[in-house]
Amino acid sequence: MSRPRPLVPRGDPADTVRVVGEFGVIARVLARSGTAAAAEVGPGDDAAVVRTPDRRVVATTDVLVEGRHFRRDWSSAEDVGHKAAAANLADVAAMGARTTALVVGLACPPDTPTSWLEGVATGLADECAPQGAAVVGGDTVAAAPGSTAVVLSVTALGDLGGRAPVLRSGARPGDVVALAGRLGWSAAGLAVLRRGFSSPLAVVSAHRRPTPPYAAGQVAADAGATAMCDVSDGLLADAGHVAEASGVVLDLDRAALVRACLEPVGPLQQVGSALGVDPMAWVLSGGEDHALLATFPRKARLPEGWTPVGLVRPGKRGAGVRVDGVEAADALAAVGAERAGHVHFG
Template sequence: MPDSVGELGEFGLIGAVTARLPQGPDVLLGPGDDSAVVAAPDGRVVVTTDLLVENRHFRRDWSAAADVGHKAAAQNLSDIEAMGARPTSLVVGLGVPADLPVSWAVELSAGLGEEAALVGASVVGGDVVRSPLVVVSVTALGTLAGAAPVLRSGARAGDVVALCGRLGWAEAGYQVLSRGFRTPRAVVEAHRRPAVPYGAGAEAAGLGATAMCDVSDGLLGDLGHVATASGVLIDVSPSLLVVAEPLREVASALGADPLAWVLTGGDDNALVATFPADVELPERWTVIGSVSAGSGVTVGGAEYDQPAGHDHFAGS
């Protein structure tokens, strides 16, 4: 096999990539035709898309190709989870330089497939083009299996706010890597590959979640979307948030505030949801705040005076 993507060619690359992507039971027709065919048993399809650009969302000297694949898939799968749905399939658009090693593209594909397999989903197709940088665009499909979607607009005064997953880890890893270090390994790996709490979205829907959101741009920023859509005030209690020891260690070494990473750090892809106060939540869901009449998001009853999360165009 040729070493570079340019030598292999578009269709040779597609063949090399798709040969390593097994298809699951939701796929009626996989890669090979002009389109794939995916089952939609209840007549509805949940769809989301996300884009990763080299040197903006990942760096090849920081992350292996498989890591980038895992991350690209996870970010989309978590959005499907946030609707209370089950992911079924992914479609991938890939832009790559002609001199990119074929092995890198194949490892990227393997990462995508491995992450999708964690929820029984499949990579069913896509496209490849020549690009000066690596660009990965993923569209994810999912099924609600007859249930209603959980929207951002359903939170009501009197609800509690609960979190499933971890926060601040990816930001801690980014801070470490940006200073030229590779340890602590736990936070570096968290930056490279999100740990999505798969299954928690449908679980929350079954428990009666009134609103839900994937935390990809920072807890406060994403809760701001819920507060705006629902027309409520959301207050986060700092004392209820977990600041893990690895975050404390890194923050201490860097002279930073680890709580700020938990409140505003992105790319962990946890789920945050609102529930009626009388719902008994499973152990992996932790109450972190409350919903009341009003607008916006506060921390401990006060406005947060720092940026609340990531904005792709801030400072541009």
């Protein structure tokens, strides 16, 4: 493993938010924001106007706080933009929808280099472009006096394309639990960075720029998925949300998870061996990969990109998550994990 090199921008001290001013910052950021196909009125007025062919709007918001969700010495500005967009686009995908537009709020210290904000805008635009989406508006404000942290709030709008939204509450006993995307990579990358290293690059890059399977959400909805969620806080934690909302038990198959997430042998095992961690701990409790977890009727044919990893069982003794029939807490203890996933106020 190699030591990381600082990614904090140096920049021209005269080219900061304080010097350029709000409208100067906005102009520079918008120059890199791209174009949303659904935008009838883009940035420049009091509000944007976005077409809604479906006549329904999927809306979601994520807030990224420097020091908690990203660090400027670990991630480039472009990385932060990609990550902020991905968190929202994945939530929209988990409803079976496609993102059409983003609105961004930013609070930053006055000495923040404008080049850094331009980098964030580039990352946002590049992550959104394949979806035909872009930033269509937002706001900027100075951080609280004395604060050195950047706060980035992103709201995404999405279109269902005539589909019914796939909720967390639709799982039924007998359904198949399936996974699209990868698990544990971002958590492994975070573990590497926390120890002062920057390799293997595969897992570090996964933490800096997650790669959610956006298209899998619409495909799952078309295939009859009964419930779905974005795995942002950890597999067991987010599966628990589905179980609770549906009043069922999601019984995950450990062998299937190993096949889906740890075979063939690769970076997760390499990092686990180097750090003395069972990589299954990252698979079960690691967040920010933004994989999608869904349930499908047992006789349904799983669409391409989806892998079966368990079954839905009746919640006679209460809703919850198990691994091979074992309660989640015991499954976590067996792999040395302390929590089922990210705790936002822990």
